[in-house]
Amino acid sequence: MDEPPRDRGWLDVLDQVQADLVDLLKPVARTVSLRAGESLFLQGDDARELYSLLSGRLEVCVLSESGQNLALNVLGPGQVFGEIALFDRGRRTATVAALEASRLLCASAAALDQEMRRNPDLAAALLRLAVGRARWISEQMENLAFAALNVRLARRLLYLQHRLGEADGSIAVSQTALGGHVSATREAVSKTMAHWKREGIVEIGRGWVMIRDPDRLRILSALPPTI
Amino acid sequence: MDEPPRDRGWLDVLDQVQADLVDLLKPVARTVSLRAGESLFLQGDDARELYSLLSGRLEVCVLSESGQNLALNVLGPGQVFGEIALFDRGRRTATVAALEASRLLCASAAALDQEMRRNPDLAAALLRLAVGRARWISEQMENLAFAALNVRLARRLLYLQHRLGEADGSIAVSQTALGGHVSATREAVSKTMAHWKREGIVEIGRGWVMIRDPDRLRILSALPPTI
DNA sequence: AGCCAAATGTGAACCGCTTCACATACGCCG
DNA sequence: CGGCGTATGTGAAGCGGTTCACATTTGGCT
Numbered sequence: 001m002d003e004p005p006r007d008r009g010w011l012d013v014l015d016q017v018q019a020d021l022v023d024l025l026k027p028v029a030r031t032v033s034l035r036a037g038e039s040l041f042l043q044g045d046d047a048r049e050l051y052s053l054l055s056g057r058l059e060v061c062v063l064s065e066s067g068q069n070l071a072l073n074v075l076g077p078g079q080v081f082g083e084i085a086l087f088d089r090g091r092r093t094a095t096v097a098a099l100e101a102s103r104l105l106c107a108s109a110a111a112l113d114q115e116m117r118r119n120p121d122l123a124a125a126l127l128r129l130a131v132g133r134a135r136w137i138s139e140q141m142e143n144l145a146f147a148a149l150n151v152r153l154a155r156r157l158l159y160l161q162h163r164l165g166e167a168d169g170s171i172a173v174s175q176t177a178l179g180g181h182v183s184a185t186r187e188a189v190s191k192t193m194a195h196w197k198r199e200g201i202v203e204i205g206r207g208w209v210m211i212r213d214p215d216r217l218r219i220l221s222a223l224p225p226t227i
Numbered sequence: 228m229d230e231p232p233r234d235r236g237w238l239d240v241l242d243q244v245q246a247d248l249v250d251l252l253k254p255v256a257r258t259v260s261l262r263a264g265e266s267l268f269l270q271g272d273d274a275r276e277l278y279s280l281l282s283g284r285l286e287v288c289v290l291s292e293s294g295q296n297l298a299l300n301v302l303g304p305g306q307v308f309g310e311i312a313l314f315d316r317g318r319r320t321a322t323v324a325a326l327e328a329s330r331l332l333c334a335s336a337a338a339l340d341q342e343m344r345r346n347p348d349l350a351a352a353l354l355r356l357a358v359g360r361a362r363w364i365s366e367q368m369e370n371l372a373f374a375a376l377n378v379r380l381a382r383r384l385l386y387l388q389h390r391l392g393e394a395d396g397s398i399a400v401s402q403t404a405l406g407g408h409v410s411a412t413r414e415a416v417s418k419t420m421a422h423w424k425r426e427g428i429v430e431i432g433r434g435w436v437m438i439r440d441p442d443r444l445r446i447l448s449a450l451p452p453t454i
Numbered sequence: 455a456g457c458c459a460a461a462t463g464t465g466a467a468c469c470g471c472t473t474c475a476c477a478t479a480c481g482c483c484g
Numbered sequence: 485c486g487g488c489g490t491a492t493g494t495g496a497a498g499c500g501g502t503t504c505a506c507a508t509t510t511g512g513c514t
């Protein structure tokens with residue numbers, strides 16, 4: 001909308017596939033609603049359905065045994081998810097919860113299996129969804145292995161801007177939550193953000209951030225070393 | 228062989244799917260050979276084929292811009308790989324190179340597309356492969372985010388034992404390479420290994436490791452905190 | 455307006471890992 | 485067998501990020 005796909009760089013490669021998928025899912029799906037804060041499923045649950053978000057925002061996160069939280073992603077309308085545990089008959093790898101009131105399509109495993117045999121396009125679309133997911137997670141992992149905290153934070157802010165950005169440009173996310181996104185403590189996030197605020201790169205409020213100087217942030221997000 | 232699948236815990240969940248896949252691929256695949264050290268493809272290459280390893284060992288790794296190396300996996304006979312870039316028409320996310328002389332099956336994208344339309348089982352198997360990959364990478368990422376170096380190292384040693392272990396129990400891997408597997412420096416690996424050697428947990432040689440006390444290592448690999 | 459719970463700011467001490475520097479040991483090959 | 489390249493061992497210094505401990509601010513609610 002605001003910029004062509006070429007410019008999005010490392011951003012979600014899954015977008016195109018998912019639009020097609022939603023159309024293919026509609027015939028076999030029912031609808032559910034979530035209130036803000038409600039969980040769709042928990043890490044470790046049995047998987048029965050594939051989902052597509054119609055409206056609202058969801059958060060995908062995993063919890064370590066020691067209680068540390070890692071926020072993997074934020075989902076917006078049009079996104080399809082839940083395929084991992086559904087198709088390998090395992091347990092949910094992550095918890096999905098609503099950041100705001102949301103509505104979604106659910107397609108059962110049985111319905112999908114049947115429909116896939118009738119319609120090879122669905123199988124192909126699901127395959128592209130799954131490999132796109134693998135690529136996305138793979139990128140996140142390289143990011144964690146190679147990039148310093150400030151770089152990870154800069155990248156995640158730009159990504160969240162794209163996913164959660166409001167009309168006024170603010171991003172509704174607390175610094176504690178941001179820490180979960182970049183695998184760092186709230187304190188470390190707070191100190192980096194305070195620094196960026198002094199530099200005029202971001203503006204900070206209670207529970208939100210606004211990117212003032214996207215270009216500076218983009219430069220930071222490309223630089224491997226520390227500032 | 229030596230232990231039932233139940234006990235393998237976090238180990239590769241992809242094994243079962245791949246056996247089925249090899250049979251499905253054979254009709255549409257040709258064979259290639261690699262000498263030790265040769266690369267099958269490089270990170271960033273265009274993708275044209277899906278592969279299945281018939282014999283030998285391969286290493287999957289990515290390189291950061293700053294030259295840091297991350298070893299994602301080691302592949303053995305029967306494993307199928309290369310699906311990510313093939314099915315999302317992107318570039319290879321990683322480099323794959325032969326640790327020893329290897330032979331493999333290659334199936335072209337065109338042949339696969341055609342065969343998938345004829346045979347829904349192939350589509351289903353590829354889908355399971357892709358979601359299995361996503362789950363595997365996801366586990367690796369949680370590992371990196373949550374576990375300390377010694378825990379990551381203990382886990383990786385047990386995994387490599389399973390993948391690379393020779394008849395005599397030794398694992399042919401240098402400490403520099405191990406560093407790449409756990410995202411740490413050679414020195415850090417060396418110090419931890421020296422400690423474990425003094426404790427009788429491992430035996431160390433030039434270019435190899437042997438696990439002396441798998442139970443101790445398994446305990447270490449389960450413990451979140453430092454020793 | 456005033457209060458309270460939760461979010462943020464910040465410094466000090468600590469710690470694990472890196473970086474750097476060099477010593478040592480092993481194995482291969484002429 | 486001797487030498488050289490590469491792998492390993494190890495200490496010292498540095499640094500990024502955590503942990504801990506408070507102070508401060510903010511927004512929502514009564």
